[in-house]
Amino acid sequence: MITVIQSEQRVGDIVAQYTQxxxxxxxxxIDFCCGGKQTLSDAVxxxxxxxxxxxxxxxxxxxxSRPAWPLDWKQDARKLTKLTEHIxxxxxxxLRTELPVLRDFVNKVARVHGEVHPELKELQVLYHQLxxxxxxxxxxxxxxLFPAIRKAEEEGSASALLAxxxxxxxxxxxxxxxxDLLSRMRETTKGYMLPEEACMTYTITFRKLEELESDMFTHVHLENNLLFPALAELR
Structure with a gap:
């Protein structure tokens, strides 16, 4: 088998090149978004x-697998602007569509099942904060941020880059x-483990929270490990 990943590579860099x-x-x-700067060895x-x-x-x-983002993406003159548009x-x-919907689901399961499962009330507090x-x-x-990036790329504005x-x-x-909030939500629910008596609303709520978590991992990864470092290189 071909070896393309080494222990000393940063977790975020690995995901930046290989989506799978x-x-x-x-x-x-293993946290590859907020924890993307740690080496694979340290994470393990x-x-x-x-x-x-x-x-x-x-x-x-x-x-x-194929790369998560084109390996030659930095060759594009509007590379950062295009990445912000993608984000x-x-x-x-x-998030703007899903957060209000999830709020109603979380509120409902906390109201209906919170007496038997008090962790749902804690989940409700954490979710509202998140x-x-x-x-x-x-x-x-x-x-x-994004308008400043666009102005820096399109107009070469030093003040926009600094901002x-x-x-x-x-x-x-x-x-x-x-x-941290996502981690606490997962811990509170024991990894979104459903009780045997979970109704459909309870089940959908947990599945949607897992989808939110997964999307956030990818979202933060694109910014922390691709957008922000590339922006810093322009200085």
């Missing part, structure tokens, strides 16, 4: 996994906070 690696990381519980050690087995799985999957269409629009912070975060990116760079630390910190 994200499936392996999700299954193993934290999860107490067998490094050789993880490398085998990754190399098997990655030699059979809005694929992830921001998804939803509020994410919507504020999306506005910050679309009203401040974009100045808020990167804040945005990354907000990504970390969202990642």
């Amino acid at each position: 690696a994200s499936n392996v990381f999700k299954e193993l519980g 050690r934290k999860r107490r996994l067998d490094e050789e087995e993880v490398l085998f799985q990754l190399n098997k999957v990655c030699t059979e 809005i269409l694929q992830h921001h629009d998804f 939803s509020a912070e994410l919507l504020e975060h999306l506005n910050k990116e679309e009203q401040q 974009a760079l100045q808020i990167l630390d804040t945005l990354e910190a907000e990504h970390d906070e969202a990642g």
Whole structure:
């Protein structure tokens, strides 16, 4: 088998090049979005996994898959603008549609099943915090960061580039906070484990929360490991 993944590579860099690696990381519980800067070796050690087995799985999957984002994407003069447009269409629009719908589901299961399953009330609090912070975060990116990126690329504006760079630390910190809330939601629900008596609404709620988590992993990965580093290279 061809070896394309090494232990010293950063987790985020692996997923940036090989999309299928994200499936392996999700299954193993390895954070590749907010934790994308850690090396594979460090990530495996934290999860107490067998490094050789993880490398085998990754190399098997990655030699059979195509890159997640075109390897020559940086050759495009509007590369960052196009990436922000992709992020809005694929992830921001998804969140703006899904968050209000999920809010109603989470509220309902907490109201109906919260007495028997008190963890649902804790989930409700965590979800409301996550939803509020994410919507504020999306506005910050679309009203401040993304327009500055577009102006820097299209007009060569140094002031726009500086404005974009100045808020990167804040945005990354907000990504970390969202990642922490998602982790606490998963922990609270024991990995979204459904009780035997779970009704259809209960089941749909947990499945939709898992979809939200999966989308957020990809979303944050694109920003933390592709967009932000590429933006920093323009300085």
